[in-house]
Structures are given as C-alpha cells and as structure tokens.
Amino acid sequence: MRHFVVIGREAKASPDFLLDDLPGTSGRLDVGLRCVRAGLLLSHGLRRDVVVYLVLGGGPRAPRVLRIRGADARFLRPDERSLAILARKALAGHEDTDATVFVERRPGIALARGGIERALADLGAARLYVLEESGDDLRRVDPLGPDAAFFLGDHTGIDGADRAKLAAQGARPLSVGPRSIHAEDAVAIVSNELDRRDAGAS
C-alpha cells in the first residue's frame, strides 16, 4: 500500500469555504485536493492501492483528517471544483464531532477527529517518510516499501510539533529533487518512482 499524508496547517476542516475562491477561503485546501488527484487518479481509473489523508488544521472544526481510499472510492473526478464539492459534503454535518475513529461519509471517503497522530495510528506498519528538500534522495532509498507512507506539508510546510511526532516515529526525511516544488508534483514524482520499481524498471 501507498499512503500520502498531506498536512494543511490552515486547511479548513469545515465546509465553510467558497467553491469560487478555494485558495482565498479554504486555507489552501486546494493544495490537498490536487494531491488527492495526483495520488489516486490514473489516466483511466483509480489507484486501488493508494490512500490519501488530508490533515486539516484550519477553522473551528479542526483538527480533522479526511481519508480517501482508492480501494473503495467511486466517482472521483480530477478537477479541483469536483474534488472540493466532494470534500465539502464529507466535511458537513456534526454527528461525528467526537469520533476519533474514521467514519465513512461517502464511498471510500472517511473523516475522523484529530491531527497527524490520527493518520499515524491508521497507517499500521507502513514505513514512514517525510518529504523535505534536505532529505535522502528518493531514488537512492531502496527499498521504499512495499508498505510506505509519505508525509508532505502544503505551502506553509510542516510545523515543529508535527516534525517532532514524525521523528519520534522514525520517519525518514526524503527529497524528491533539487527544486522546491508543489506538494502535488511531489506526489506525482513519488508515485512514478514506486511505479517504476513495481515494474522492475527503476
């Protein structure tokens, strides 16, 4: 299994954002949504072996974690607006306010209270990596998996407290390349590296 955990320090954990101005009203949830596309979608179909977690640290309902599992998800469209509508539906409602386990809100889409620790608890025995520019070169870390989880920050990066939690769990810093790129591009590059290894072509 492949897991991507995108930490949005200010990304809205509530549905009170505008579809017409996602970057301005959602705490940059748009970054996480683009990571959902990059992590889960192929040209024609879903990656069934991928789970994407969006750790949402913004707004009155934070912290919450939105989990999208390729194994169970349906009707995932690639465009940001469609993904935002899906996220808004999943984030609506109050009945799960105290749920610290993941509660499925839509097929393959589940929500839980909590921050990065909630995602960590859900990962099982996956090897943990945190993407950062000063980390070890992705291409030279072998093996990466087979069960691996990659933690990424959005444009604001990962804060000290979350870094400490990841370090305490033994997460290994990993770099995808020499430039500072968008989170969704890093997801695409990690996915490509794993695809190549799975195919014996790396």
Added chain:
Amino acid sequence: MRHFVVIGREAKASPDFLLDDLPGTSGRLDVGLRCVRAGLLLSHGLRRDVVVYLVLGGGPRAPRVLRIRGADARFLRPDERSLAILARKALAGHEDTDATVFVERRPGIALARGGIERALADLGAARLYVLEESGDDLRRVDPLGPDAAFFLGDHTGIDGADRAKLAAQGARPLSVGPRSIHAEDAVAIVSNELDRRDAGAS
C-alpha cells in the same frame, strides 16, 4: 529552455465555457490548465526557463494556440479556476482572428491561430519529444536538452495527423513510466528529471 506542448483535441479555443463546470463545458481545457501549473510553478515562484503551449482544437475558433512564457508571465496562480479565468480573458476578443503569429494578450500570455504546426514553428532548434507509453525511457535518454520540447496529449491522446507531423520533424517517443498517467503528472515528472540533471544529481 524547456517547452511543453499540450494538445487538447477538443479543448475550447474560445472563451465560451463555464468556470463552474470546466470539465463539462471546455472540452477538458482543465487538463491543459493543470499542465500550465505543473510546468511553470515552483513552490515560491515561476520557472523562468519554461514555456507551455496549449494547442486548442475545440469550438468555433479552433485551432488556436495559447502560449504561456515563464520569462514574462506574472500573477500566475496555481488553482484551476484562476488559470481558467486567465485563459478566458486571453481567448476573448476577435481582433486576432487572422494572426498567425503570437500576439501577446496578457503579460507572458500570447495567442496565435493554428494548430500543432504553429507551436512547432515557435520552438526554434529545440529537440522534440513526444510522450507516449511505448517510447524510450526518459531516464535513459541523455542528453535531453538543453533546449527541449515535450509534446503531450490530453485524455484523448494525440491524433494520427499530429503524430505524423511530429514524426516528420524527428520527434522522439519518450516514456515517463510504466503506468498511464495524467498529462500534468507527466509534466511534473519530466520537470523533475530535468531539474535533477541541471543539478548534476540524476
């Protein structure tokens, strides 16, 4: 210089699409717009050495080519809606109907009549590559540049006529990996490979 040429066979060459339903009304211009983001934007800033061409084959004004140059562009935002608004502004107006040269409509954003041949004529002496799954492995083609142009199709692929034009110009088929992925992810992967080589880290 790095050039990405995204061929949207049905992508609207006119501004008559809905921002609230890009996939359903723009002939999947959303794919091209995501390639603009992946090709041109870094975490904090623009890639000045990149040009992205969107070859637009759909609607009454087709064919037209929209060119976005990192060297001159300003105010590029990463979200699809903002990019769609920019494209809509650039595609509006009739004064350029007969312009077969690129006419700048916004800083760094220019428009010309024509299809893939218009992009080809603008590329100068760049090495030409066409991304396809059966091509040579990107990582094993060396050198790729320094001046390189990568042609990609959207979800509909590249048609026979355009393939023939590219073959006649000596474009080399190139594969980024074993899975069939979205065009914007391919742009991210090619960019990463070029970044690594530029940094001497490939």
